[in-house]
Amino acid sequence: MRFSRRTVVTGLAAVPLASACSTRSDSLEFWAMGAEAENLPALLASIAGAPKVSIQPLPWSAAHEKLLTSFAGNSLPDMGQVGNSWISELTAIGAILPVPAALSSITTGQFPAVVDTNRIEGRLMALPWYVDTRLQYYRRDLFERAGFAAPPQRWDAWKAALHMVKAAAGPGNYAILLPINEFEHLIGMALSAGASLLNQSGTRGAFSAPEFRQALAFYKSLYDERLAPLASSTQISNVWNEFARGYFAVYPSGPWTIGDMKSRLPPEMQDKWATAPFPGPRGTGASTPGGSSLVVYRNAREPAAAWALVAKLLAPSTQQSLQQLTGDLPPTRAVWGATGLNADPITAAFGVQLDHARSLPKVPEWERIVSEMQGVAEQVARGMTTIDRGVREIDRRADRLLEKRRWMLERRA
Amino acid sequence: MREAAVRAEARAGWAMTAPALIAIGLFFVFPALASLVLSFTDFDIYALANLDNLRFIGFDNYSRLLTNPLFWQAMRNTLWFVVLGVPLIVILSLGAALLVHAKTLKWRPLWRVLLFAPFVTTLVATAVVWNYLLHTRYGLINYGLGFFGIAPVDWLGNPSTALPAILLFVAWKSFGYNMIIFLAALQTVNQDLTDAARVDGAGAWMRFRHVTLPAIAPTVLLVGILTVAGMFQLFAEPYVMTQGGPAKSTVTVLYFMFEEGFKWWNLGSGAAVAFILFLCIFATTLVQMKLARRSGAI
């Protein structure tokens, strides 16, 4: 075959194609997101004897998709940060390595619910890096005007207080913001009521159980009694303005809002807001234990080196540095004292709430199930269907989504 | 001697078409057929990890889609894009072509280039620009509307205006290409006919309706078919500008397929969506051609 100029050019073109894989150097490849990715270099600099690390920052909005695409393409890194709700899915597909026995002692003294999220079928698959949860940010001045030093911790008293706060705020206002498209609020109430959400093996929905019905009824009543506006998160133009205005006096959110409150609310509002744990039917309510964990991926070239770095990142002093750099809450209780988080009333409330956290079902399909749940819950809240029909519809959809999992578990048995 | 030449020519013919045909077969035909097969399985993240977890489920993907309210929402949104978008784009591009074709127009090449420019630009980049143009408070569009006394519209935040807003962007971006096609067609319209019509006293509109339009009818059909296919395949615009919101009002069929396949990793279900999409485009193309034949245009 004559080697025409064309053939040579094509051959040359093939060279970069063949070596198209990213240049894998000797450093550990670490994928991180958000503020943690930005501050990771500084954090690593503070660790003595840290290995060489090549950091790839991912935006939170694309991180989950990107992890799965990389899994499909066999291009996962050595280690990385993951949202702790993804751990069950990553375990199910075999993308991450279990935590070595030597490191499991790191979890002593950490918030139990958070550690539980990292434990899949009894095995520890990841280690918590930082924790968060949701609680209520409230307008202290409006509550005081209504005669309350802090929001009551039982549902009935809390709802009565909300009515009085709404009256104190003036006409045209509400008491609490619960965006109708966000599932976190109903889930928090369900956990507070003791709902298990799915059956023991995670193969069928348990949304028809009395606890979830109770939670859904309570959730619906907040809209029915006009304590919360029937609006989605995109319809509230500027949450900070509205909170300052008194449009709502309670704003459920996480630790990331502390910084926002301090920077976006005017100075005269700074002593008018505070945090408190959620209420429950019989006392302080539960919430979901959120946060990120550190994992080592299946194809890591040197898992031992990666786990060694994980251990260093989770040392109490490094947890303290992370807290100072990003404001993230550390998973180890002892560190809270050292960083003054227990002393500050704003953050102390998070500690209390985390003590009352309960983990969610750890099935890979959970994210999809909860999204369906909220769709039906919105219909219930808007009066388009009854609670009874609603919970049975959620069960029906959850069962359908879990069908494959049932089949796989039956096969394994 | 002759036979050898014929055989050599035939061999060369196959040799020259082979690379392209192999590529088309391997990277287009085979995946398209595989899509059909995949749509009858429940390929998901478990199967991605281990092929043992794959099952054939017959038409289950299709029946589940047909009972999925979000799928119907995506179909409705896409049909709105088609019903509103195709006439809009055809009229805009035909109008632009008529303008650029007009005899008394000066600096013709300049206008042709400027009107075609949006088509050349990267969609993601211009989607980002339009995101800001449509901003409720700081966007130029609301600012301009303010001069006509119209209150600021929350274009991308309001479920009823998000789709028209994206449609406006799509029309801006794509009318240039159709304009060129119409220009080519207009250049073939017999000048004598229009001149004769003018001499007979026919005004510009009459000349257009009775001389020009019938002459370019096949092109109108072609542009219609291309635009319909294009409207069915909108993806990047909702992905960049609205992520399918607000309230799922801008989820298109292709966006739904992308989420099904690459967010939830239900590749089997995603393939079923792709196949349904193909059938829709095919069906509407057939309908368009039938209507055109019936009306005598082609």
Add this chain to the structure above:
Amino acid sequence: MAWLQRNALTFLAAIIALLVVAPLVWMVSVSFMAPGAAAQFPPPLWPDDPTLENYTTLFGTYGIGRYFLNSVLVSCLATALALLFTVPAGYAFAKLRFSGRDAVFQALVAALVVPGQIGMLPLFLELKAMGLVNSYAGALVPWLAGIFGIFLVRQFCLSIPTEMLEAARVDGAGETMILRKIVLPTLHPILVTLALFVFLGSWNDFMWPLIILADQDLYTLPVALAALAREHVQDNELMMAGSVVTVLPVLLLFLVLQRQYLEGLLAGSVKG
């Protein structure tokens, strides 16, 4: 007044063209504004204090230069390979006689109706099996299978006089020689159109690179820009600068070659 009547259409064209091009002009204008300057009411049209800050941030902090090079590499390769595959095929379908030629070509035309995305998911699995996921080669693949290019080239080649080819055959020239020495020189206009078409298409391609490229280092400009846009939706000026970097090369290329490109398209559509 008579002047206005004579030039009414030109005036109209000018206004319409201005409106059409305005978003692009504004895009460039905002890219030179200081961060935060564009988010005011009334929205500014021109920068008070032009600055290159957004560009330095893009190239420095976000390393957009890397994505630019990726786009250049992928687009150039796609164009070269597409021409290599399509031109001989288009010529063969037009001028060479071989059995099944017309049937195969009809099948290709029919396939034009099928949307490219139908095979996207299985193509992903296919490339995963071939080990091409997350590589430049994976991003190039769709451009090798371009049916429209074959169609364009064939249209153009139909007008080549067959006698010229026969004369060359009688002189003893082989088919490849005929293609290279006789046909290729006449194909210059369509080559430009096709090359520009593929370059534009691959430069602007978004959905496929989004799916196939997982590694940030390999991102092409549209994918990088979309990722940036989702994270930095508040940073107008930065995003506009990113858009300028993405749009400017192809816009310039188009402006330089626009006469050939438009004429190629015009010629293609008349016969089509």
